[in-house]
Amino acid sequence: MYVELDKSCLSSTTTPPKEVFAYLSFFVFNKKENKYFSVQDVEVKKFTSSRTVWGVSQVLPLEKFNDPANGYILDGEEHEFGTHVKIASAPVPVDENLPFxxxxxxxxxxxxxxxxxxxxxxxxxxxxxxxxxxxxxxxxxxxxxxxxxxxxxxxxxxxxxxxxxxxxxxxxxxxxxxxxxxxxxxxxxxxxxxxxxxxxxxxxxxxxxxxxxxxxxxxxxxxxxxxxxxxxxxxxx
Structure with missing residues (x-):
């Protein structure tokens, strides 16, 4: 699952940001358990004009996801997905002295x-x-x-x-x-x-x-x- 930043937000203001930092979470609804299975990326991601897409390559094993008994297939062949994007400040480099x-x-x-x-x-x-x-x-x-x-x-x-x-x-x-x-x-x-x-x-x-x-x-x-x-x-x- 992936999210893509609309490049226009990097050029739509008089002083557009050159970078956008965000934490990403992805969700798949489980009808059987009546709740979302979630995967959260704990590292902040940097979106730029040259890198507008970030995500995770595997949220669920395909075999588990496609098995109706596991609850991820809703009516017919429908699935329900979601994402949460939390805008963050630029991370501080590890080697920089921080006020720990x-x-x-x-x-x-x-x-x-x-x-x-x-x-x-x-x-x-x-x-x-x-x-x-x-x-x-x-x-x-x-x-x-x-x-x-x-x-x-x-x-x-x-x-x-x-x-x-x-x-x-x-x-x-x-x-x-x-x-x-x-x-x-x-x-x-x-x-x-x-x-x-x-x-x-x-x-x-x-x-x-x-x-x-x-x-x-x-x-x-x-x-x-x-x-x-x-x-x-x-x-x-």
Missing amino acids: HKFTWSVRDFSLLKQGDYVSKNFQMGEKKWTLTLYPKGDSSSEGELSKYLHLAEGESLLIGELIMVRAQMQVLDPRGSNHLSGGFLESWVMTSTTSMGLPQSIPLAEIEEGYLDGEDTLNVEIESEITNAIRNDPFF
Whole structure:
């Protein structure tokens, strides 16, 4: 599914924009479930006079889409499709210094922690409070590795149709100050159905125990994050 920008909008005013940035979502109605199946592109797309078409090459497998039992074929051979285009500001390059929210968490007695999750204190980002969750022995998807997630804090919630785009990076700090472990930046939508985001690069526990605990058995982690976009009333979420 694809959307195309009408080139005339780039030349219809006295000072036309040379570029238009937008987030794209695509929808296919499922009669059986009486709701839309949606695919959302989390990266902003740049439309220009030389690139007016953006989209996704596959929303649903063709075999699944064409099987009447799955609910995507309506009366006769009709289908119902939709798209949502959210105009965005120009993205800031990754290597540019941004006014990130920075939060540092010292996890004491790290080597003594047992299986399970450990939650940081709240910190403010935008209009809401957030927390970090660590699984020091790994979660179900990464046993034996440090797993980490950014969550909306307990008591915080999103309204129906409210979406927040968060860009974040977490580092495990080197107590010697020379070789911090970072998984790079992750950008993802947070919405009512997914109020957390996993942060990239699961780190082997053996590597942490060998070089990233200070003399008091403390692991220091730091997250840099910012809200890059927010939608208040998306009709499809």
